[in-house]
Amino acid sequence: MPLKAMMLLLAVVCVWRVEEGVCFPNGSVASSCGDMMPVHPPFTPSISSPPFILSTSGATYKPGGLITVTVEVVKNSSTEFQGFLLQARSREGHALLWPVGMFTNIDSSMFTVLHCKNMENSTVSQASGVKRKKIQLTWRAPNNSNYGDIYFSATLVQDYTAFWVQLNSSSLRLDNSGSSTAGVFSSSVMLFINLLSLSAY
Numbered sequence: 001m002p003l004k005a006m007m008l009l010l011a012v013v014c015v016w017r018v019e020e021g022v023c024f025p026n027g028s029v030a031s032s033c034g035d036m037m038p039v040h041p042p043f044t045p046s047i048s049s050p051p052f053i054l055s056t057s058g059a060t061y062k063p064g065g066l067i068t069v070t071v072e073v074v075k076n077s078s079t080e081f082q083g084f085l086l087q088a089r090s091r092e093g094h095a096l097l098w099p100v101g102m103f104t105n106i107d108s109s110m111f112t113v114l115h116c117k118n119m120e121n122s123t124v125s126q127a128s129g130v131k132r133k134k135i136q137l138t139w140r141a142p143n144n145s146n147y148g149d150i151y152f153s154a155t156l157v158q159d160y161t162a163f164w165v166q167l168n169s170s171s172l173r174l175d176n177s178g179s180s181t182a183g184v185f186s187s188s189v190m191l192f193i194n195l196l197s198l199s200a201y
């Protein structure tokens with residue numbers, strides 16, 4: 001086997017199982033964590049307008065906070081998807097290529113969690129080839145605020161020949177204001193200053 005194909009095999013994960021056991025060792029039904037590209041030779045990603053919508057429960061996120069992510073087919077579309085790969089990403093540094101945060105409360109009868117880049121539960125895929133019109137998952141933001149604005153990215157597989165790679169949600173702004181303690185702090189400082197000015201009279 002050529003070295004390149006070997007490297008690819010090592011890097012891939014099986015994300016598309018139409019029937020139990022159909023996960024070819026040659027990587028034909030595999031996808032990379034990094035570029036989220038299914039390996040479905042000779043087919044390349046569809047360039048038609050994707051019949052899917054990626055939406056989130058909020059336009060901002062807090063460190064450690066939860067976000068509900070929904071992937072669904074556009075209204076009235078007869079399209080269904082039998083495979084997907086979903087991650088959150090940041091546009092900062094290395095996170096451009098790798099997931100951030102983790103998915104939580106995962107229903108393992110419907111979903112498979114992947115530990116892309118050794119990041120536990122950072123990526124979710126389907127558990128079977130059941131056709132779906134909608135999935136919903138809960139994502140937990142990293143505890144720190146190193147990642148700035150984030151967005152969700154999904155690869156959707158309709159069938160072996162038709163798939164859309166890295167559809168992106170709108171960006172979620174990092175809401176770092178969360179420190180209500182800062183508010184309390186500044187109002188007590190204000191009170192202190194007021195007391196000082198009172199005593200100056």
Ligand SMILES: *[C@@H]1O[C@H](CO)[C@@H](O)[C@H](O)[C@H]1NC(C)=O
Pocket residue numbers: 024026027028041
């Ligand atoms: C991979 O294996 C499957 C099943 O044997 C076969 O149908 C497919 O054509 C193979 N793909 C490549 C690229 O060899």
Ligand SMILES: *[C@@H]1O[C@H](CO)[C@@H](O)[C@H](O)[C@H]1NC(C)=O
Pocket residue numbers: 075076
């Ligand atoms: C979707 O289907 C419903 C019922 O058939 C129809 O009333 C509605 O106009 C359709 N919406 C779009 C965007 O086509």
Ligand SMILES: *[C@@H]1O[C@H](CO)[C@@H](O)[C@H](O)[C@H]1NC(C)=O
Pocket residue numbers: 104105106107108113120121
């Ligand atoms: C990752 O997901 C699995 C399956 O849902 C769960 O058992 C495990 O506790 C999760 N890990 C973390 C760190 O939440």
Ligand SMILES: *[C@@H]1O[C@H](CO)[C@@H](O)[C@H](O)[C@H]1NC(C)=O
Pocket residue numbers: 064143
């Ligand atoms: C994030 O903080 C929560 C609450 O303090 C803690 O339970 C969790 O383990 C932390 N997660 C990580 C990845 O450090």
Ligand SMILES: *[C@@H]1O[C@H](CO)[C@@H](O)[C@H](O)[C@H]1NC(C)=O
Pocket residue numbers: 153165166167168
């Ligand atoms: C989603 O964002 C990534 C990173 O910026 C980009 O490479 C990719 O082309 C985007 N996807 C689409 C469908 O525009």
